[in-house]
Amino acid sequence: MKKSLLAVAAIGAFASAAQAQSSVTVYGILDVGFQGVTTRVGSAKTNVTKFNGEGAETTSRLGFKGTEDLGGGMSAFFTAEFALVPTDVDLSGDKNTGLANRQTFVGLKKNGIGAVALGTQYTPVHLAVGRTDPGQQNNMLGNVIYAQGGGSGNGQTTTAYTTRYNNALTLQTENYAGFSAYGIYNNNNSNANNPSTTQAVTNNEALGLGINYVWQKLIVDLAVNSSKQQTITGTTNTAAALPPTSAAIGVIGNQLGTSIGTMTTYAGATYDFGILKAYAQYINTKYTSNLDSNAYVTRAAQQVGVRSFVTPTIEAFGSVGNGQFTAGSAAAIVTAGTRATQDFTGYQLGANYWLSKRTNMYAIFGSTQVSTSSVTASEGGSSYGLGLRHTF
Template sequence: MKKSLLAVAAIGAFASAAQAQSSVTVYGILDVGFQGVTTRGAASSSTSTAVQNPVGTNGKSNQTRFSGEGAEQTSRLGFKGNEDLGGGTSAFFTVEFALNPTDATLSGSYGNGLANRQSFVGLKKSGIGQAAIGTQYTPIHMAVGRTDPGQQNNMLGNVIYATNASQGSGQTATSYTVRYNNALTLMTDRIAGFQLNAVYNNNNTDTNQTASAGGSTNNNAYGAGLNYVWQKLNVDAAFQASSSPNWSAQQTTGPALPASASTAVANLPANVLGTAINMGQQYYGATYDFGILKAYAGYISAKYSNQAAPSSYLQRTAQQIGVRSFVTPSIEAWASAGTGRFTGQNLAQSAASLVAANSSSLTQNFSGYQLGSNYYLSKRTNLYAIYGSTAVSSSSVAQSEGGSSYGVGVRHTF
């Protein structure tokens, strides 16, 4: 009898231990609220009929809505798990989808109602690092996440992580590629404050990465990032490069048009650099926690060039500073301000409209600022209010444009 009891106890203990070695976590964000967007479109230039107004109307455009496209963060549902394989080795996975709480389909119009944000599986070895394969964030996106005072929200005003198209303004569109499909990533453990990560993919279709957010077809890419943490200081440096032989001929807006970073670029006809494009993106950012507030600084550069003629290029650069602080234990506030410039050179060989405008190059400046606040009802639930504004100067190709947006709502994390 005693032997039987001991056997049962041993089996129970073994089962408990085996169960403890594997775990799955369900997590997510629901962010809903009310948004208002005002944009000021540029009138069509008289120098060339090919230079169009991307907004579609002159003057201001206003819209207000209850929105499931969260102002503070994109709503999402995710699953992540970890299994202990023994000897300091473990397997892990993440599957994460976007949510649109106010749309009939799960993720709105993306992917027939289900948008894949991340899906990858990998192995980790304690003391060395980890490797993973699947749809994953790029080194720059992870670096910006650590050094953005607005924490990558979806409102206008941020010149580093610019808003999505739902805010009705492309002047300061996304300046870097957010994720790659079919990506192999490597990340070391942190050693003496340093942590290195890298990404590589080959013939990436980027089917879940829209053109206006830096994706393309048949895209080859690689990149790396370095993060350093020392006491209250955090420093990030990252770069990524990709090439595509068949860039979409229909792209006319968005950061990845190769010039996609600006209205000046968006005002040009599609394929101002041809369909074979090289993309080079780099980012440098830092934060320092002073105790009463945290200070932020960042710089980004994205250059798009013709593969056959590298001297024909479009480039977007931007720099931004900001602060973030808890005013009271339950009230958090932040502010940011930044400037930037769009530059194009030797565009006449691929943009006939610029010949008519007697210019083979262009420059256009832009600026933005943002203010925001959170009121925490609990650790997982907060009310928020965010306001942001952007402005783009006149140039020889495009007239001035601008936009502002505000969002108030509630965010719950689980």
Template sequence: MKKSLLAVAAIGAFASAAQAQSSVTVYGILDVGFQGVTTRGTAASSTSTAVQNPVAGGKSNQTRFSGEGSEQTSRLGFRGTEDLGGGMSAFFTAEFQLSPTDATLSGTYGNGLANRQTFVGLKKNGIGQAAIGTQYTPIHMAVGRTDPGQQNNMLGNVIYATNASQGSGQTATSYTVRYNNALTLMTDRIAGFQVNAIYNNNNTDTNQTAAAGGSTNNNAWGAGVNYVWNKLNVDAAIQNSSSSNWTAQQTTGPALPASASTAAANLPANPLGTAINMAQQYYGATYDFGILKAYAGYISAKYSNQATPSSYLQRTAQQIGVRSFVTPTIEAWASAGTGRFEGQNLAQSAAALAVKSSASQNFTGYQLGSNYWLSKRTNMYAIFGSTQVSSSGVAMSEGGSSYGVGVRHTF
């Protein structure tokens, strides 16, 4: 009898230990509500411009019930860890975009789920971790820690201006959100510092013939450092990606190729051709004063022709903001920023496009938002944002505004 009890206890202890060594968590966000976007264009606006396709000579209004999420993009994810012993562990994440109000689960991605991030890696306690897969860039992670709007999908944020649901009033894609086929490294936090790096390589070469063959080379790298001391948080990150696509019959290529830089593919007709270098950098900081948290950030993104570096498009912006709980259940935030868009020698790489060889443009943006927390996981929200653009030698959208009200639930 005693031996039987001991055997049962041993089996139970072994099962508990095995269960503790491996775990999988299901998580997600569902954000639905009502959304409105207004874009403003000039009479001189063209449907083929240096940076984007604005409204051709007038105003465009769109309202809808939206499953894209004004505050956050809806998603479903799975993450897991396994203890390998000796301070080693394996981990994975598989996260996909959801479109709750669309007929297809991932919206326009009818052939499968839209991949937000999917990777597998190893971690060593006291040293750090490494992972391979589709992953966020160093700048995106840094902006996530230092953005007063927490990377919502409304207009008015001049730093996080990457989501298509923000309307066509944005001046340009501000930075690359994720790289696929990427290797990442991240250290443990030491003396307040944590360092991360990313490398992407996706190259294809084919035999040259009279009508086929060529080379598609997509490479990217980046690095970031995060420092935390008491109530101060400081971030600095840089990243660089190059996209080249040469074929035997190709002479010009106005469309920016789909590259390692997935967010950069949001840019439409590109006067720089298909051999593009993208250099981006970001610096941000937050300080928690107790009654409110202050935010500041600076972003720079330069898109240049690899063969002619003097032909480039550049976007820079700076932003400040605050975020605070007005009451235990009501949270509010506000941000304001300015920026500048510049282009040089654009006609050298795209003579067929009606783009001046030199142009500049200033823009401003602001955003107001609030959350009413029903619980730790559920809140109602209201967000309004606006972007204004000055007159320019480049025919572009003159800005826009958007608002969103809805309910967000995290699980």
């Protein structure tokens, strides 16, 4: 009898130890409020207001993450995170209504070396912007680095760079003397092998590298994303489409266009002076036709900003930036083979009132303006958001 009791106790202790070595966390954000967006193209103006808008400050989301201790300093981990649309009745997973994949991956980590992961993951540029953006990647107009459409709540894409790659392999190093590195490789290639029909090949390939440096109150980030999409039907390389300017909430894996090469470089820094944090950012993205290197569009921008706690519960932030579009000779971008440029500016002002560490009320206003060129009329817009955000 005593032996049986000892065996039961030993099994129970072993099960408790096994459970202690692994953990799963449920987390998320709900951001709902009131939004207004005004857009202008030439003399035309459009106003859109949403009483029950969502995601002005942060995209709502639901996530699961976990780790398991494998012993010897090795561990397994996973993350599955999905965008939520609180004002939509449908959570079916349809790309425009409700649940949509933000990042889903699984990986292994070795203490003292780093981690490797596979799945849908953020690009080095997106991670670097997240650490050095005064607006913390909100969804309002006016941020020229993390360019958004004005509070749609999606927060899945930006017209300034590619936020994530699916089918991606990433490598993350440990911190060495303040330095850490993050690399990503994406490969979505396909082929056909039917001699009786015209074969089609679609190749998507991307890679990126980011370096982060932290020294006391200083953070510096350098990052690059490079991607190429090529479509071949038979022996013909499909003509290049115009560079992508936006994407639906579900089209987030490879924002590469058709027969388009994309290169983004980013540099950002922030320093905490105690009474405020100062930010400086620069980004350059170039979309180039695989068939004609003279057919391209570049978007370059720079931005500065600050964040500060005015009181222990009131936090304020602001940013201002400008940039320029430059076009090559692709049809519908310029006329008669000439090149065109457009200048743009943007600014944001915002404040948070913190009710607790997890709950805050916010107010954000942002505005952007694009100049007239020989090809297109001036355009711009402004947006504001008032809301309540809770993290869990």
